[in-house]
Amino acid sequence: MSIEKRTQVGIIGAGPSGQLLARLLHRKGIDVVVLERRSREYVEGRIRAGVLEQGTAAVLELAGAAERMRTDGLEHDGFLIAFDGRVARVDLQKYGNSPVFVYGQTEVTKDLNRLNEADGIPVHYGVEVTTIRDLDGDAARIVYKVDGKEHELACDYAAGCDGYHGASRRSMPDSILREFKKTYPFGWLGVLSNTRPASHELVYSNHSRGFALCSQRSTSVSRNYIQVPADERVEAWSDDAFWDELRRRLPAEIADPLETGVSVEKSIAPLRSFIAEPLRCGRLFLVGDAGHIVPPTGAKGMNLAASDAAMLASSLGAFYADRDSRGLERYSETALDRIWKAERFSWWFTMASHRLSDNPFDLRMQVAELDYYTGTRAGLTSIAENYVGLPIEDPVTGGTIP
Ligand code: RFL
Ligand code: PHB
Numbered sequence: 001m002s003i004e005k006r007t008q009v010g011i012i013g014a015g016p017s018g019q020l021l022a023r024l025l026h027r028k029g030i031d032v033v034v035l036e037r038r039s040r041e042y043v044e045g046r047i048r049a050g051v052l053e054q055g056t057a058a059v060l061e062l063a064g065a066a067e068r069m070r071t072d073g074l075e076h077d078g079f080l081i082a083f084d085g086r087v088a089r090v091d092l093q094k095y096g097n098s099p100v101f102v103y104g105q106t107e108v109t110k111d112l113n114r115l116n117e118a119d120g121i122p123v124h125y126g127v128e129v130t131t132i133r134d135l136d137g138d139a140a141r142i143v144y145k146v147d148g149k150e151h152e153l154a155c156d157y158a159a160g161c162d163g164y165h166g167a168s169r170r171s172m173p174d175s176i177l178r179e180f181k182k183t184y185p186f187g188w189l190g191v192l193s194n195t196r197p198a199s200h201e202l203v204y205s206n207h208s209r210g211f212a213l214c215s216q217r218s219t220s221v222s223r224n225y226i227q228v229p230a231d232e233r234v235e236a237w238s239d240d241a242f243w244d245e246l247r248r249r250l251p252a253e254i255a256d257p258l259e260t261g262v263s264v265e266k267s268i269a270p271l272r273s274f275i276a277e278p279l280r281c282g283r284l285f286l287v288g289d290a291g292h293i294v295p296p297t298g299a300k301g302m303n304l305a306a307s308d309a310a311m312l313a314s315s316l317g318a319f320y321a322d323r324d325s326r327g328l329e330r331y332s333e334t335a336l337d338r339i340w341k342a343e344r345f346s347w348w349f350t351m352a353s354h355r356l357s358d359n360p361f362d363l364r365m366q367v368a369e370l371d372y373y374t375g376t377r378a379g380l381t382s383i384a385e386n387y388v389g390l391p392i393e394d395p396v397t398g399g400t401i402p
Pocket of ligand 2: 048049050051202215216223296297298299300
C-alpha cells in the first residue's frame with residue numbers, strides 16, 4: 001500500500017460523512033486523502049439509517065451522487081404514529097412542504113464509494129489512525145499505523161469523520177472540549193427481512209409494552225425495530241419471538257396482515273444523545289458522529305453527517321478559492337446550531353414514544369402529548385418541519401445550502 005505523505009485535506013473515516021466530504025471537496029478541485037480503519041466490504045455491509053431528508057438528497061445531488069437514490073429510493077409524503085389504540089398520520093408535504101426518501105445508508109455508502117473510486121479519489125482501507133498532532137502548527141499531522149508501523153500524513157486541514165469511537169475527538173485537548181451526554185436505559189433490536197413492509201409508510205408506535213418502528217428498505221425489504229432493555233443480548237431473541245413482540249406493540253390493522261420471515265440481519269443499537277463542543281480545534285474539524293450522536297427515533301444521524309459535510313465543504317471551498325476563511329471560523333457554531341435542534345427533536349420523539357417507567361402517569365402524559373401534537377396544526381407543523389429537516393446554513397454566506 002502506498003499512501004501519500006501530504007495533502008490539502010486529510011479525512012479520517014470512510015463512512016457517509018468522510019466519503020461525502022471527500023467527493024464534495026474533490027469536485028471543487030481540492031486534494032484529499034481518506035484513511036479508513038476497516039475493510040471496504042465491512043463499511044459497505046453495515047446496516048444503519050434508512051431515511052434521507054430533502055436537504056441530504058440535495059447535498060447528494062450537489063456531489064453528483066444522487067442518481068440511484070432518485071431511481072431506487074422511495075419518496076414518502078408522510079408517516080404514521082400509533083398510540084392509545086389509534087393511528088395518526090403526519091402529512092409531510094402538507095405541514096413540512098417536502099417529502100423524505102427511504103434509501104438505506106448502505107446504498108448511499110456504496111454509491112459514494114463507487115463514484116469516488118471511479119474519480120480516482122484516494123481512499124485507503126485497513127489504515128487505523130491513532131492520533132492527530134500539531135493542530136496549531138504549520139500543518140496537521142495525521143498519525144496512522146499499517147502493519148504495526150507508524151506513519152504520518154501531513155495536511156492543511158484534517159476532517160475527523162471517524163464516528164463516535166474514532167481518534168479525532170480524542171486528539172482535541174481536554175481543556176477546550178466540552179461533552180454533553182445522555183444515555184437511555186434502552187436500545188433498539190433491529191431486524192432486516194425480505195418481507196413486505198408492514199405499511200406503505202413508516203409506523204412509529206408508542207405502546208405500553210414498549211416502542212416499535214416498522215420501516216423499510218424497498219417494497220419487498222422490511223426493517224423493523226422494538227425497544228429492548230439496554231443490556232439485552234441479541235441471542236435472546238429468536239425470529240419468532242421478535243415478530244410476536246412486534247405484533248403485540250402494533251395496532252390490529254397493521255399487526256394482523258404483517259408478513260413475517262427469516263431475519264437477514266439482527267442487531268441491537270444502544271440509544272444515546274451526545275454533543276461535543278466546539279467542532280474545531282485549530283486545523284482539525286469534527287464531522288458527523290465524531291462530534292454528535294442522536295437516538296435514531298428522529299432518523300437524523302446520517303442526515304446530520306451530510307449537513308456537516310456540506311457546511312465544511314463550502315467553508316474549505318471558499319478558503320481554497322478566495323482565501324476567505326469566514327466559513328472555517330463559523331463552521332463549528334453554524335453546524336452546532338442545527339445539531340442541537342436535531343438533537344432536541346430526536347430526544348423529544350424518543351421520550352414521547354418509548355416506555356420510560358412503570359408509572360402509568362408517564363404513559364398517559366405521552367398519550368396527551370402525542371394527541372396534542374398529532375391533533376393540532378401547530379403540533380403537526382412542528383413534527384413535520386423537523387422530520388423533513390431544518391435548512392442547512394452556509395457558514396460562508398449565511399444563506400442556505402445548496
Ligand atoms: P460512521 O458511519 O460511524 O463512520 C465512521 C468511519 O470511521 C471509521 N473509523 C476510523 N478510521 C480510521 N481510523 C480510526 N481510528 C477510525 N475510527 C473509526 C469507521 O470504521 C467508520 O467507517 O460515521 P459518519 O460517517 O459520521 O456517519 C454517521 C452515520 O453512520 C450515523 O449517524 C448513523 O448510522 C446513525 N445510526 C442510525 N441513524 C439513523 O438515522 N437511523 C438509524 O436507523 C440508525 N441506526 C446508527 C444506527 C448507528 C449505529 N452505530 C453507530 C453503532 C445503528 C447503529 C448500530
Ligand atoms: C431505518 O429504516 O433504519 C430507520 C427509519 C427511521 C428511523 C430510524 C431508523 O427513525
